Amino acid sequence: MGLFDRHAGLLEAYRDVRTTGYDPFQIRMERVLSPTKAIINGRETLLVGTNNYFGLTFDPSCMEAAIEAIRAEGTGTTGSRIANGSYSEHVALEKEIAEFYGKKHCMVFTTGYQANLGVISTLAGQGDFLLIDADSHASIYDACKMTQAEVVRFKHNDPSSLEARLRRLKDSKEGDKPGNRVVVLEGIYSMLGDSAPLREFVDVCKKYGAYVLIDEAHSLGALGDNGRGLCESTGVIDDCHFIVGTFSKTLGAIGGYCVSDDPDFDILRVTVRSYMFTASLPPSIVASVRQALRVVKARPELRTQLWDNVATLYDGLKAQGFTLGPEHGPVVGVHLPDRMTAIGFWRAMLDAGIYVNVAVPPATPNGVSLLRCSLCAVHTREQLDHMVEVMTGIGRQFGVLSSQPKLRAAGAR
Amino acid sequence: MRSLTLRLESRLRTAHELTVENDGIADTLTLTRGVLRAEVIREICVHLEPYQTGEKPITGETVIAKDLTIDSLAIMDMVMELEDRFDVSIPMSVIAEIHTVDQLADTIRDLGARA
Ligand SMILES: Cc1ncc(COP(=O)(O)O)c(C=O)c1O
Numbered sequence: 057m058g059l060f061d062r063h064a065g066l067l068e069a070y071r072d073v074r075t076t077g078y079d080p081f082q083i084r085m086e087r088v089l090s091p092t093k094a095i096i097n098g099r100e101t102l103l104v105g106t107n108n109y110f111g112l113t114f115d116p117s118c119m120e121a122a123i124e125a126i127r128a129e130g131t132g133t134t135g136s137r138i139a140n141g142s143y144s145e146h147v148a149l150e151k152e153i154a155e156f157y158g159k160k161h162c163m164v165f166t167t168g169y170q171a172n173l174g175v176i177s178t179l180a181g182q183g184d185f186l187l188i189d190a191d192s193h194a195s196i197y198d199a200c201k202m203t204q205a206e207v208v209r210f211k212h213n214d215p216s217s218l219e220a221r222l223r224r225l226k227d228s229k230e231g232d233k234p235g236n237r238v239v240v241l242e243g244i245y246s247m248l249g250d251s252a253p254l255r256e257f258v259d260v261c262k263k264y265g266a267y268v269l270i271d272e273a274h275s276l277g278a279l280g281d282n283g284r285g286l287c288e289s290t291g292v293i294d295d296c297h298f299i300v301g302t303f304s305k306t307l308g309a310i311g312g313y314c315v316s317d318d319p320d321f322d323i324l325r326v327t328v329r330s331y332m333f334t335a336s337l338p339p340s341i342v343a344s345v346r347q348a349l350r351v352v353k354a355r356p357e358l359r360t361q362l363w364d365n366v367a368t369l370y371d372g373l374k375a376q377g378f379t380l381g382p383e384h385g386p387v388v389g390v391h392l393p394d395r396m397t398a399i400g401f402w403r404a405m406l407d408a409g410i411y412v413n414v415a416v417p418p419a420t421p422n423g424v425s426l427l428r429c430s431l432c433a434v435h436t437r438e439q440l441d442h443m444v445e446v447m448t449g450i451g452r453q454f455g456v457l458s459s460q461p462k463l464r465a466a467g468a469r
Numbered sequence: 470m471r472s473l474t475l476r477l478e479s480r481l482r483t484a485h486e487l488t489v490e491n492d493g494i495a496d497t498l499t500l501t502r503g504v505l506r507a508e509v510i511r512e513i514c515v516h517l518e519p520y521q522t523g524e525k526p527i528t529g530e531t532v533i534a535k536d537l538t539i540d541s542l543a544i545m546d547m548v549m550e551l552e553d554r555f556d557v558s559i560p561m562s563v564i565a566e567i568h569t570v571d572q573l574a575d576t577i578r579d580l581g582a583r584a
Contacts, residue, residue, distance in 0.1 A: 190549060206560040209549055217553070224558045418542050 073399055073416075080402055080414045090114055091308075091432055092439065096411060102439055104369075104429045105412040109386050110277050110358045111434035112308035115351060118344040122309075125343035132338045138326070140335075145342040152349060153313050157284055157299060161321035164313050164342075166334050168273055168302030169195040171312030173202065174330030175300060176240060176269065180205035183235040187221055189213065189242065189252070191421040193271065196240055205238070212245075212421060215256040222264035237266035243275030243286035247420055247428060249385025251275070254290040262295065269298040276352075277306035278386045283352045283359060307348040309341045361433040362386060365440060369431060372444035377457045389415075390427040390447075397454055398425035404450045410443055505581075509574040512554055516547045517570070529571035548573075557581045 060067070073080065078097070087095040091111035092103050112118055125145065133140055146164060154162035165171040176199035180186040184205040188196055191212040200207040211217035218239065226232045239261050241252045254270070261268050272285030280288025283306075287296045297318065303311035314324075325331060337345075352358070366384050374380055379391040392398040395416045402414035405427070413428040420426055431440075451457035514527050520539040521527060531537065533544060545564065551573075552558055557580040567573050 190546065200561060207562065208558045208560055209545060211549060217549075220553060220556070221558050224556065418540060422546070423540075423543065 069395075072396070078403055078406060080399065083406075083411070088113075090434075092435055094411070096406065099409055101406070102410045102443065104410060104431065104435070104443060106432075107274070107305040107430050108308060108432050109274075109306045109362055109430070110308070110348075110352065111432045112306070112348045112351060115308065115348065117351065118308060118347045121347040122340040122344040125339040129339035131340070133336045135335055136332055137336045138332050142336070143339060143342070145339055145346070146336060149342050149346050150313075152346060154315055156282075156349060156353075157287075157293065157315045159293075159299070159315040160317045160319075162313055162315045163321070163324060163328075163331065164311060164337065165331055166311060166337055168271075168300065168304060168312030169198075170330035170334065171300050171302070171314050172196055172271060173199045174328035175298065175314045175324065176200075176238070177202035178324060178328045179267070179269070179298070180236065180238040185225055185233070185235055185237045186240065187218060187237060187266070188240045191242075191245055191247070192240060193242065193246060193273070196242075196271070205235075213250065213252055215253060215260050218257060219260045219264070222260065222266060226264065237261075237264060239266045239268050241268065241270045243270060243272040243279060244385050244387065246274055246387060247415055247426060248381030248389040249274075249387030250382050251279070251286050251385065254286050254292055258290075258292045258295045267297045268295060269300065270296050272299055272301045273305060274385075274387060276301045277359060278362060281356075283356070303341070303345045303348070306352065307345050309344050309348065311337045311341060311345060358433040362431060365431045365433065365435045365437075368437060368440045369429060369443065372441065373447060376444065376448045376451065378447070378451065386431050388429045388431065390429065392425050392427065392456060395425045397456065398427060401450055401454055401456070402427060404453070405446065408446045408450070410446055506574060506578050509551075509555065509577050510570065512551065513547075513570055513573055516550065527570060529569065529574070531570045532568050533570060533573070534568070551577060555581050 083096060085094045085096060086098070089095065089100070091108045091113050094101055094103055129143065129145070133143065137146065150162040150164050153164070154160060165174065172193070172195035176186065176196060180203050182204040186200060186203055186205045186207045188200065188207065188209055189212055190209045208221050210221050222237060225237065239257070241254065241257055244251050258268060270287055272287065275285035277283040279286050282288060284293065285299070285301070287293045287299055298314055298316045300314045301312065303309045303313070363384070366386060366388065370380060370384050370388050373388070373390060381387070381389040392401055398414050398416055402412065405412060413430075415426040415428045417423040417425070448457065452459050510529065517527050517531075517533065517537055517539065520537040522536070522538055525536070527537070533539060534541065539547070548559055548564055555577050557577055559576060559580060563576060567576060
């Protein structure tokens, strides 16, 4: 058997994808012009698929902070925190994130993926139980491959499904099984933009004495009066034992973090391998993230603008008859009937100058094919109205929408 | 043999798996809980029917990931349904070691058996 034979099915699917002309997984941004525009295939393209929720990648204050940090401390740290030491900026950033959540401890990682991978696989060890939402991000699934704990999935966003699994651990035939229970949730799910019923989940976890870890990757900035995420908007920060997040989306840079009040939290610095055995964030990134966090605190209007834009796109597409994710979210998932339609639709949008993500099985829940749009606070109303128009045209052409233009419901914009 | 799901590193070998691998014990269990086992198999078949290829019927020996068109994620979702139907939880590392319909049925029945 050849080394790549096991991937035969995937290779075939991938060939299918490429027959459409462009390869959605190898798009070249020839030049990025702003948080919402880039040159792709030689033309100026509207970006609605880059998780740049607050548009901070070009924020002048964040850019200046990064440039200054490079001048002061160089381009990289050339090693991990345990080998090369922490820069003052790493420590300051950790303090600021901990304060942002009102938690005692924070650890910063080089990516959010590494934060999930390391923290989740380490927290739940031999004899423990890890309970994860069925639609969890790849980083959570990969943590499950590394853990010694028993892993059980529960139905997506279904507290009663979690409860059934916690109850079985308590009422097993050997009696109440010893071992910690760690429940992993996400604030906003990355494919359909739906949020977890966190309060209900927390109630179940309390009832069964389970620890809660929530990944706020897509909800940082977007949810809560201070932008802390779903844990804030649902009023359960104190009941979330571990909050993980990323700097790569709303904060416009790269990196990950985990905060907690657990007094022994810092032991993770010498046990989590994805923290110990990889280089720490460079000074420029740390500086821009610190500044981005200040911007998030100082400019709550960015959150309002983001949700206004969500409403424009979501309600606009809905009114035209598209099938969307279940609720408003900074990610808007547009359901399409199958993989090839999704890829064809995606390509037609790119030809029309709009970039979104295409998500097809096995990367999607329940085998659905999606166009995944992510909004930015600095998208304009005109850009999004234009996008709805373009998608409506393509939708009719592809037979996804009926060819009769929909009448706008009375009262709708 | 191809594993049921993306193979998980399973350092934890559970007692349940050992039981399943031991034909003698499995037979005894079948005798005492024969009705339930047939019921489990029937339920599994209901879930797997949409993925049947050609005329070949689904039997206890059917290798789920190989003989049918079901993918690894759909297998895990089916397991979640079966878990709730029979009130058992099957750890992902155990799922990874299950290949056939028989093995799945035995795992469910064994986990569900109360002392
Ligand atoms: C839910 C979730 N968690 C974690 C990550 C990983 O974040 P990062 O890009 O920082 O590795 C992502 C991003 O892809 C995500 O969507």
